[in-house]
Amino acid sequence: MNITKEQIDELNAVVKVAISKEDYQDKVDSILKDYRKQANIPGFRKGQVPMGLIKKQYGKAVLVDEVNKLLQDNLNKYLTEEKLDVLGNPLPRQQENFDWENENLDFEFELGLAPSFDVSLKTKKPIVHYKIVADKKMIDDQVERIQKQYGKLVSKKEVEKGDEITGTFTNEAEEIDNKTTIELSKIKGKKALNALVGKKVGDTVSLSTKGLFKEEYLLSSALGISREKAEKLNIEVNFIVEEINERQPATLDQELFDKLFGKDNVKSEQELKERIKEDSEKQFEQQADQKLLNDVTERLIDDTKFELPADFLRKWIQISGEKMLTDDEAKEEFEKSEKGLRYQLIEGKIIKENNLQVQFEELKEFAKGFVKSQMAQYGHINPEEQELENIANRVLGNQDEVKRLSEQLMSQKLLDLYKEKANLKVKEVTYDNFVKEAYS
Structure with a gap:
């Protein structure tokens, strides 16, 4: 077998695979011999069917199957060894007058190559990083709601x-x-x-x-x-x-404080307001972080310029789904997915250049934190460490959950990186003003 690459341009290439009879014949013969042993064909005893008849009935199907396996295994191996960063999957080129009867078979595959580009987190214009504070009115309103609720x-x-x-x-x-x-x-x-x-x-x-x-x-x-x-x-x-x-309204006394926060954790109206402020701002921080993540993503997409192998990707989208798309449908799908693909490439480069990795032990700790927050919603505030360990292990036994939690943890690592290295401008706002500015 011989595999060569022809570079069309920076973003497109063609891989040519030449397969000779020696590459597949032994495997095909072995499978056909097994077929002969098992074949039940009227007029012949089991295992005594002439090989010529077996080849006539099954030979081409076995040949096609084995050659396709060879192609898939060796093409993937070649892409890995040559360190070719491809987008989508290799697309087989249609060849006129292709004949499976030939001993030597030649195949061609189109490749869409990932572009080469640089990413800078130091964007020219600073990105707003909101710090949402709980103001006096919000805290007083929350105290009033508590008094009303427990009144x-x-x-x-x-x-x-x-x-x-x-x-x-x-x-x-x-x-x-x-x-x-x-x-x-x-x-x-x-x-x-x-x-x-x-x-x-x-x-x-x-x-x-x-x-x-x-x-x-x-x-x-x-x-x-x-x-x-x-x-x-x-x-x-x-x-x-x-x-x-x-x-x-309920009286702001120790009985109410204990009911809300546990015995003696809050001992005065002032401490109650401080606790409300702390808890509120912790929740606000999650919203501000999500806004920052979205804004950095948008800015990186806008600021990082590179070309994509658009024609290849449209063709790949056209044939890779459950049903064949028309040219117009493929074009529309490409336009919908282009922005996400661009950020996927940008994010991958950032992760690689900053050596961001998700290790199993930190994933387990992340899973424990997730489980603990879920349990807290149902009033189970201080679970035992062994209980957390057991539940986290069960969660991580599900590959879908592993994938979901790994993505969340990587998003957190990216967020921490952006906070450290991106060109940010901290802006302190009330929650009402944050909503107006961020989502108006």
Whole structure:
């Protein structure tokens, strides 16, 4: 067997594979002999079928199969030994008048080669790295929500502003009949609010659904209908008052602090606010990190210029799926995937140049951290080390989970690298301003 490469240009090449009869004949003969031993053909005893008949029936299929195996094994070996960085897979060239009867067989494969380029993390224009802080208003609002959540309900006879009302919304035409609890502080329109204030248990109030709540998503849950239906709804509904309560806020005392954070971990209102600030900013950091990762990715794609073997990739996309695509479909798919492919190449180069690797032991520790955070969501705060070890081992026994966690860990390594080496400008913002700036 002889394999040679013809370089077309920097991004395209053709590999030629010449296979002679000596490369495949022994294997083909061996398989056909096995076929002869097992063949059951009417008129012949088992194992006594003439080899000529076996070759006539199975010879070409066995030959094609064995040659294809030879091609695949040796082509992959050649690409590895020659250190050819290819995109997609080699594409076999169609050859006119190809004859499997020839003793010597010649094949050609098109290659799309990865481009050569440089990556610099020191982009000309600095990238904003947001540091989201919990401001006084946010902390005070959170304290108020805690007091409300852990406060007690006091029954009342007449509705006043700030109360909670339990009742049933009805509208026969729209088949609405849903019991719910609404907070008057969430009512948007003055007309609706005035209609509710002063009502007693047993009273019925007619309300318009349009602009009823300050937050639109509340309407669907209040009426017991889908979000899609609620968005288009503009009707009158009846609300029958069944229960009126005032929620008296919980006292900020040690009993409440212990309930929230465990015994004696928080001992004052000031410590409560510090804990809220710390926990909130830890959650915000994850959002800011994801934004940074996205922004660095976009900037690297924009700043790192290189050509791709576009014609080859369009052809590869056209034939590599479950069904053959048209030229236009392949072109559209290439345009959709080009940006992702560019970053995949950029990311691969960054990983290689900075020797970023995922070692098994650190993957296990990463898996333990993931398991621990999952357990914490269900109230299991301090699991035993052996318990974490056992669960992490089970998780890492699943190859899909290994792949997913490895990708997450590598993303974290890239993020740490970007924080260390990229041209970043730290900007301190409140959460509201972060949302406005980052996602407007």
